[in-house]
Amino acid sequence: MKKKNTEIYLLTERLEFPPAENANSEGLLAIGGDLSPQRLLLAYRSGIFPWFNDDSLILWWSPNPRMVLFPGKIKISKSMRQIMSGTRFTLTRNKCFKEVLEACAQIERAGQDGTWITSNMKEAYLKLHDLRIAISYEVWEDNKLVGGLYGIDLGHVFCGESMFSKVSNASKFAFIKLARDLERLNYKFIDCQLYTEHLESLGAEEIPRKKFLELLQAEV
Template identity: 70%
Template sequence: MYFLTDELLFPPVDNANVEGLLAVGGDLSPERLLLAYQSGIFPWFDTDSLILWWSPDPRMVLYPDQIKISKSMRKVIRNNQFRLTKNTCFKKVLEHCSSVPREGQDGTWITDEMKTAYMKLHERGIAKSYEVWEGNTLVGGLYGVDLGHIFCGESMFSLTSNASKFAFIKLAQELQAKEYKVIDCQLHTDHLESMGAQEISRKEFIQLLN
């Protein structure tokens, strides 16, 4: 196991164990976080744990032009049920992502320390949020780290059916228009797979990053 020091570096991602765990410790400074994402690494840990840094193999990604939009979602979009904004309430999106209950999970990995770190990235224009509104009520959204050619998705939430799907679809469509390479989804879920995401090797992902 590689233990990070104050020095701003990570070990090669090939050093990660079979589960994808690469390193322990360090800090969540904007500089270290940005270096992590640029290197194919992300933090993920519990409240009572040391900071854990991951680079899984395989990696779950979505090519923006491969987003799958179901018939029911096409109807939702046509009916203008939702309205989308960007970066108007990043902190609220963070709070909802950390507090909305998730099946099979106790608590949250979005700790107060993580919130502070991503707020600092947001203030630098690197972390961004997509917000979904029904009328004047915030009902869904997502946030992630924008590297300019890859969007590293971190978390999303829904307070009403289909709201996070709407945010994800709109994100993919916008990034396709901007010719982004992929949306990094990090780890496999059936939900992401149903929307067109797929697993690629870590080597392929690093090549896309570079």
């Protein structure tokens, strides 16, 4: 591992990362390396995640502050409570991970040109799914896949990667179901990575990276 400049590290084939606290002001920590299951798992356990475009080297991030949701703090509006208790949607888990991955890659997002879920990323997360580390939640309406999410399950923390909706409230339904499941299983938090108004409306909050790393790395 070499320092590319005063802030960014250039990874080699060696399986290691610099401390997450060494990320620059934008949260960028390192470039290069690979997307092997071993490196990805080390990254998530170290508070680091990949995020890059098809025409870019692999970029590794650890932003400060960090957006998280403590499962017990999930916000459920009155209208969503009605949906959660109704029969419009049904939920499955890990029934069609690949389809959720593809849908997240294809969904258009405001202010974003293209997707960070590249072909290499898809291949990497499919391998993690085969290892039962990457999981998906699927939302169905009239037997059609209309929403869902996927992420990395560390056993005490869930690292959310992406979610999608083809109809109104489908991704919210999946996210709330996830939060309820994780609260019941005593997970510490959902790592939402970066701030969005949508996540904030669901109860997610920003915390300092130092606190995030302490919670992530504390004994279960």
